[in-house]
Amino acid sequence: MSRPAVFLDRDGVLNQEAGYIHRLEDLHLIPGTAQAVRQLNEAGWFCCLASNQAGPARGYYPQSHVDALHDRLCRLLDQEAGAKLDALYYCPYLSGPEGGKDPEFTRYSTWRKPNTGMLVAAAWDWDLDLSRSVMVGDKATDIDLAKNAGCTGILVTTGFGEQVLAGNYQHATQPDFVAANLLEAVWWILRSPRSSQLPNGFERL
Numbered sequence: 078m079s080r081p082a083v084f085l086d087r088d089g090v091l092n093q094e095a096g097y098i099h100r101l102e103d104l105h106l107i108p109g110t111a112q113a114v115r116q117l118n119e120a121g122w123f124c125c126l127a128s129n130q131a132g133p134a135r136g137y138y139p140q141s142h143v144d145a146l147h148d149r150l151c152r153l154l155d156q157e158a159g160a161k162l163d164a165l166y167y168c169p170y171l172s173g174p175e176g177g178k179d180p181e182f183t184r185y186s187t188w189r190k191p192n193t194g195m196l197v198a199a200a201w202d203w204d205l206d207l208s209r210s211v212m213v214g215d216k217a218t219d220i221d222l223a224k225n226a227g228c229t230g231i232l233v234t235t236g237f238g239e240q241v242l243a244g245n246y247q248h249a250t251q252p253d254f255v256a257a258n259l260l261e262a263v264w265w266i267l268r269s270p271r272s273s274q275l276p277n278g279f280e281r282l
């Protein structure tokens with residue numbers, strides 16, 4: 078049977094929002110993040126990164142830099158709490174009108190959030206059930222993605238989340254739950270009925 082997943086936005090959810098991160102050492106986890114991912118791991122949730130990373134398209138840095146950032150992200154998660162991401166998906170593409178410059182990465186992409194490409198690809202690759210999955214993000218476009226893909230959408234107020242709720246960033250949105258941070262989002266997920274269907278779900282915790 079297909080598994081549900083928790084899809085995790087990166088900037089402002091796992092690591093501190095810091096714009097385009099040009100130096101690896103400027104990627105820092107938000108406190109409690111590693112523990113939150115570890116709790117999902119232990120409960121049997123499939124944890125999947127889903128992140129727009131337009132730096133290569135904007136010509137800021139090569140795609141290898143994004144991969145290096147993700148190596149650091151995974152290392153920090155492991156070091157802090159033995160937490161792991163089961164899969165990582167990101168979209169390096171951006172259309173010309175949106176600011177794409179490097180020809181290799183400048184194009185419209187169905188992977189770019191709020192389009193559903195990354196989640197659909199992950200569902201095919203890992204046999205995931207999107208209708209029972211959760212998307213956690215700090216932007217209205219993350220919640221748009223959740224709705225477009227038929228997932229549950231949680232908005233965290235870290236990153237841009239607070240500004241989204243205040244109406245000062247992007248557009249109004251109606252998440253299924255608003256959490257102060259990823260740890261609180263995971264608290265909510267682990268108490269949701271679908272968690273009890275997992276091998277190591279709610280009843281064990």
Ligand SMILES: [Mg+2]
Pocket residue numbers: 086087088089090214215216236
């Ligand atoms: Mg974000």
